[in-house]
Amino acid sequence: MTCQTPLIVALDCPSHDAALVMAERLDPTLCRVKVGKELFTRAGPAIVEALQHKGFEVFLDLKFHDIPNTAALAVEAAAELGVWMVNVHCSGGLRMLTACREILERRGGKRPLLIGVTVLTSMEQADLRDIGLDVEPARQVLRLAGLAERAGLDGLVCSAQEAAALKQQFARLQLVTPGIRPAGSAADDQRRILTPAQALRAGADFLVIGRPITQASDPAQALTAVVAELS
Ligand SMILES: O=C(O)c1cc(=O)[nH]c(=O)n1[C@@H]1O[C@H](COP(=O)(O)O)[C@@H](O)[C@H]1O
Numbered sequence: 720m721t722c723q724t725p726l727i728v729a730l731d732c733p734s735h736d737a738a739l740v741m742a743e744r745l746d747p748t749l750c751r752v753k754v755g756k757e758l759f760t761r762a763g764p765a766i767v768e769a770l771q772h773k774g775f776e777v778f779l780d781l782k783f784h785d786i787p788n789t790a791a792l793a794v795e796a797a798a799e800l801g802v803w804m805v806n807v808h809c810s811g812g813l814r815m816l817t818a819c820r821e822i823l824e825r826r827g828g829k830r831p832l833l834i835g836v837t838v839l840t841s842m843e844q845a846d847l848r849d850i851g852l853d854v855e856p857a858r859q860v861l862r863l864a865g866l867a868e869r870a871g872l873d874g875l876v877c878s879a880q881e882a883a884a885l886k887q888q889f890a891r892l893q894l895v896t897p898g899i900r901p902a903g904s905a906a907d908d909q910r911r912i913l914t915p916a917q918a919l920r921a922g923a924d925f926l927v928i929g930r931p932i933t934q935a936s937d938p939a940q941a942l943t944a945v946v947a948e949l950s
Pocket of ligand 1: 729731755780782836841876877897898899907927929930931
């Protein structure tokens with residue numbers, strides 16, 4: 720089934736069954752789905768297979784960040800699950816990123832898109848200062864994007880607020896942007912946010928949306944509303 724929109728719904732659900740109930744309300748021609756740390760830790764590879772069986776392309780969002788050998792083998796394991804996209808933290812460094820890309824190339828065949836997380840969309844300048852980085856988020860994102868480019872990754876996770884600058888400098892990289900909030904939605908723990916339409920206009924290739932859809936009283940209707948905003 721071909722997905723016709725850039726939308727990726729974050730299935731941040733507490734169990735296999737809860738994720739499948741949510742997926743039932745979504746349409747695989749209107750969105751891909753993301754399996755993240757909570758769901759994968761509870762439900763394991765079986766939930767990825769079940770979602771694929773329902774026709775969804777799956778972004779496995781485990782944000783690997785480790786020594787090069789460990790991260791690369793984890794990425795290889797993700798590829799074996801047949802996921803559409805997998806991510807690693809750019810702050811793992813150039814050698815880690817390169818090892819992840821190389822292991823996918825050695826494996827050959829159909830491989831997932833390998834995407835580097837830059838600065839989490841929940842972080843603002845004060846959060847970076849707390850971890851010893853005296854730099855604006857947008858500047859740090861560009862620095863990490865340079866690493867991803869050198870390592871030959873397929874794209875970046877960033878805030879849509881940085882999309883225009885990134886597209887200008889790194890046109891090849893696909894931009895995956897969480898921190899998407901339809902007008903009027905709560906920001907929750909997100910800090911660097913844009914609306915779906917703003918994100919697309921800024922140059923985002925894929926928009927990750929979780930709670931505004933999954934916690935809506937009618938998730939299918941919330942998804943349709945976002946699709947309508949984008950068309
Ligand atoms: O890699 C991610 O997907 C990610 C990176 C990032 O910088 N910010 C971010 O929010 N995410 C994920 O995107 C989703 C956003 O969910 P909502 O805030 O509910 O829309 C969550 O599953 C996060 O884990």
